[in-house]
Amino acid sequence: MKVVIIGSGAGGLTVASNIRKYSDKAEITVITRETQVAYSQCAIPYVIGGEIESFDEIVMHTPEYYGEHGINIITDSEVYEIVSSAKFVRYRPNNLKKTNEKDLDDVVNYDYLVIATGGSPFIPPVEGTYLKGVFKVRTIEDGAKIKKWAEQTKKAVVVGAGAIGLELGYGLKQLGIEVSVTEMLPQILPRSLDPDMALKVQDYLESLGVKIVLEKALNEIIGSEKAEEVVVGNEHIDSDLVILSTGIRPSIKLAKQAGCTIGNMGVSVNERMETSTPCIYSVGDCVEVYDGITGQKTVSPFGTTAVRQGKVAAKNIIGRDAVFRPVLNSVVSKIGELEIGAVGLTETSAGLNGIDVIIGRSKALTKARYYPGCKPIDIKIVCNPEGEILGCQIIAKETVAERVDTMALAIAKGVKCTELTEMEFSYAPPVSMVVDPIVLAAENAIEKMNNRI
C-alpha cells in the first residue's frame, strides 16, 4: 500500500507515524515545502520571548530520523497537482520553482492520499504589509526572522489579540521592547473568553507594561522601506516591528483542484476524515469540523485537533475503524505567569446562537488557603437552564489545563451541574482545595437555577 501525505505539520506527520505504527508494509511518502519538519509551531512565541533558548530545541525530529523509520520525507518541494483519476501527485523541488517546464516535475503514485496542507496566515488587505519589519508567524523560519529583527527593535506592534498575539506581545516585552497589541473587537481573546474574563487577562498584561488597544482595525502600515508607524483606527503607533497575528485561512487549493468538496470553513470531510474524492483523506487546519454544541460547521486550528484527526485518518487507511467527533475547542495558553483556559461555548457565543444560559462562578484558590504559595483561581461555567454544562473559562497561575480537560469531558458526556457536585475530586492541601473550585462554580449555577424557578 502506497500512502502519500502532503504536509509535514502536526496533521501530516501524525498520519505518517501512526500508519507506520500499525503497518510495517505501507510505503509512506511525505512531501513538504519546508526544509525543517517536526517542530512545534506552538513553541515559537516562547523562543521569541527567550523562555526557550533556541529554535533548535523545538525541533523534535529530522527528515533523516523519519527515513530510518521507513517514512520517506521529500522536503523543500511544492506539490502542484493531484491527478485523482490516475492517483498520482506532481511536485517540484523549490529550487526549480521558477521554471514552468512540466518535465522537471517529479511524480509519485498513491493508493491513499492525505491532504494535510494546514492554513496560511491571513494578511489584512491594507497598505504597507510588504514593508521590511512586517512579519506573519506560522513557520519556524518566520519565528527566526522575527527573533533576529527584534534584536534591533525598540517599539513593536502585534496586530490581533488572540492567544498567539498575546503570547508574542508578552514575549517581545520580555526582550525590553515597548509593545502594543491591537485588536479590532472590543475585547482580547474574543474566541475563547467572555468580556468579563478577558478583562482580567488584559489587566494582567497591562500591569506588565503591554499596551492593549481595542476596537481599532488595522488601516495601514507606514514606512519608506521598513515599517515605521502602524495606523489602527485613527491612532498612529510608532513601531519598527509589526507582527500580523490576524488568524489563518485553510489551504484548500490542492483539495479543490483534486475535486474534493469544499465547505465554507475548509475541506469537507466525513467523520472518518475522508474527503468526497475516493482514496483522499484530509486532516488538520485545512479541514472544517462540526461544533459539538451548536452542531454548526466551524474551524479548529489547533495542534491537538490536527493530531487527533491524523490518528483517525491513519487507522482508517490501514483498515481499522475510527471516527473524529465534533469539537469543543479546548484551549489553554500561558502568558507570563498567567494560565488562561477555555472549552465549549462562552456566554457571548451562546447568546449569538440563541441559547439561553445560566452562569456559575467561583473565585477560589488552587490549594488549601493555609498552604504556602496558593494562588487565586477564577472560574466561569456556562450551562443551559436544565443544568447541562456547555462551556467553561478558567484563569489562574496554575492548574488551569487539567481543570479545562475535566470540563471538556463533562461537556462531551452531557454532565449536569448537580452531577459535577457529586463527582469525587481528589484532595491534599499542597495540590487542591477540599471542595474543588469547579464544584463551587457548579453550586453557584445550581443556586441561580433554583432562584429562577
Ligand SMILES: Cc1cc2nc3c(=O)[nH]c(=O)nc-3n(C[C@H](O)[C@H](O)[C@H](O)COP(=O)(O)OP(=O)(O)OC[C@H]3O[C@@H](n4cnc5c(N)ncnc54)[C@H](O)[C@@H]3O)c2cc1C
Ligand atoms: C505561533 C503559533 C502558536 C500556536 N500555539 C498553539 C498551541 O499552543 N496549542 C495548539 O493546540 N495549537 C497551536 N497552534 C496551532 C497549531 O500549530 C496548528 O493548528 C497545527 O500546526 C496544524 O497542523 P497542520 O498539520 O494542519 O498544519 P501545518 O502544521 O501548518 O502543516 C502544513 C504543512 O503543509 C505544507 N504544505 C502546504 N501546502 C503545500 C504544498 N502545496 N506542497 C507541499 N507542502 C505543502 C506546509 O509546508 C506544512 O508543512 C499554534 C500555531 C502557531 C503558528
